[in-house]
Amino acid sequence: MPKAVKFSRYGGSEVLEVVEVDARPPGRREVQVAVVAAAINPGEIQIREGRMHEAFPAHFPEGQGSDFAGVVTAVGEGVDFPRVGDEVIGFSDGRDAQAEVVTIDASRVIPKPHAVGWNEAASLFVAGTTARACIVAVDVRSGDTVVVAGAAGGVGIIATQLAVLAGAAVVATASEENHAFLRSLGAIPVAYGKGLADRIRKIVPDGVDAFIDAHGDGNVQVAVDLGVAKDRINTIIDFAAKKKFRVKTDGMSTVEPREVLTELARLVANGELKVPVYASYPLERVRAAYERLGARHGLGKIVLEVRPADSV
Structure with a gap:
C-alpha cells in the first residue's frame, strides 16, 4: 500500500504521521501519478495548527500538500492527455500531494518539460501562482520601481524575477546572506528590519510605484510610508x-x-526563471521539513523527495 502524510488532530509538526493509504484507481477523466517530489508551503502549517479552521477546516484524518511532480501510472476513461509514462507537474486542491500516489482530475496536471528538474517542478504551483497573482494585483509595468518584501522566500523569489522580466526595477528585501543571489537575478537587495523605509528612499529617491509584501512584519506600513498608492500594494500574509x-x-x-503553471514551467525550462531549493527531505522526515520551514530562513523552497523518477 502507498504511504501519505496525514494528521488526526490540530497541532505542531508532532501530529504529522506517514501512514499507509488505499491507492484509489483513476475514475473517468482522472489520472494516477506516482509522486517523485512534493513541495511544502507555509500556509499548510497554519491549516495544520488550526489557525485557519474557519476558512479551511480539516477533516480528520487530513492530508497535506498541493504541489507535486511525478510519472503517470494509470489513466481513466475519457483521458486523452496525459498518457501512462508521461512526466507531469500536478496541482491539487485536495490536500493530498504529500504522498507516494495521487489520483487527480487530468486537467490538474501539465507536461513537465524535460529541462525542468523534479524538485523545481514540484515547487511551482503554490509559490508560482501566488507570485503571478501579486504581479497582476499591483499591475507591474516596464519602467516601474517595485519593492518585493521577503524576496528570498518561495513566493518572493519568483515575484522578484517576474517583475524583472516585466521590465521593472526591483528592490528586494531579504537577509544579507541572500543579497548576492538576489543581485544575480537583477534585483537591488536591501536588508529588512528597522529603518527599511529610509534605506529604500536612499536606493530609489524618485519613489516606489508598487509594493509586494510576502513577509508581513509591518511591511504594509512601510509601503504606505513610502507613498505607494494603496491599489498598488498587495500582501499575501498581513x-x-x-x-x-x-x-x-x-x-x-x-x-x-x-x-500560469505552464508559463512558469516554460520560463524555468528556458533558463529565464530560477526556483532554488535550499533543503530536501524524504517523505518519512516530513516533520523535520516543516520544522525547517517554520524557522523562516532559507533561499527558495523545501521539497519532499518521495522516490527516484527511474523507480517508477
Whole structure:
C-alpha cells in the first residue's frame, strides 16, 4: 500500500504521521501519478495548527500538500492527455500531494518539460501562482520601481524575477546572506528590519510605484510610508493590514493555475526563471521539513523527495 502524510488532530509538526493509504484507481477523466517530489508551503502549517479552521477546516484524518511532480501510472476513461509514462507537474486542491500516489482530475496536471528538474517542478504551483497573482494585483509595468518584501522566500523569489522580466526595477528585501543571489537575478537587495523605509528612499529617491509584501512584519506600513498608492500594494500574509489600510490581498485563487503553471514551467525550462531549493527531505522526515520551514530562513523552497523518477 502507498504511504501519505496525514494528521488526526490540530497541532505542531508532532501530529504529522506517514501512514499507509488505499491507492484509489483513476475514475473517468482522472489520472494516477506516482509522486517523485512534493513541495511544502507555509500556509499548510497554519491549516495544520488550526489557525485557519474557519476558512479551511480539516477533516480528520487530513492530508497535506498541493504541489507535486511525478510519472503517470494509470489513466481513466475519457483521458486523452496525459498518457501512462508521461512526466507531469500536478496541482491539487485536495490536500493530498504529500504522498507516494495521487489520483487527480487530468486537467490538474501539465507536461513537465524535460529541462525542468523534479524538485523545481514540484515547487511551482503554490509559490508560482501566488507570485503571478501579486504581479497582476499591483499591475507591474516596464519602467516601474517595485519593492518585493521577503524576496528570498518561495513566493518572493519568483515575484522578484517576474517583475524583472516585466521590465521593472526591483528592490528586494531579504537577509544579507541572500543579497548576492538576489543581485544575480537583477534585483537591488536591501536588508529588512528597522529603518527599511529610509534605506529604500536612499536606493530609489524618485519613489516606489508598487509594493509586494510576502513577509508581513509591518511591511504594509512601510509601503504606505513610502507613498505607494494603496491599489498598488498587495500582501499575501498581513490580513490585518487589509482592514487597516484597505490594500489588496490577492493570492493564487485570482489567477488561472494551469495557464500560469505552464508559463512558469516554460520560463524555468528556458533558463529565464530560477526556483532554488535550499533543503530536501524524504517523505518519512516530513516533520523535520516543516520544522525547517517554520524557522523562516532559507533561499527558495523545501521539497519532499518521495522516490527516484527511474523507480517508477
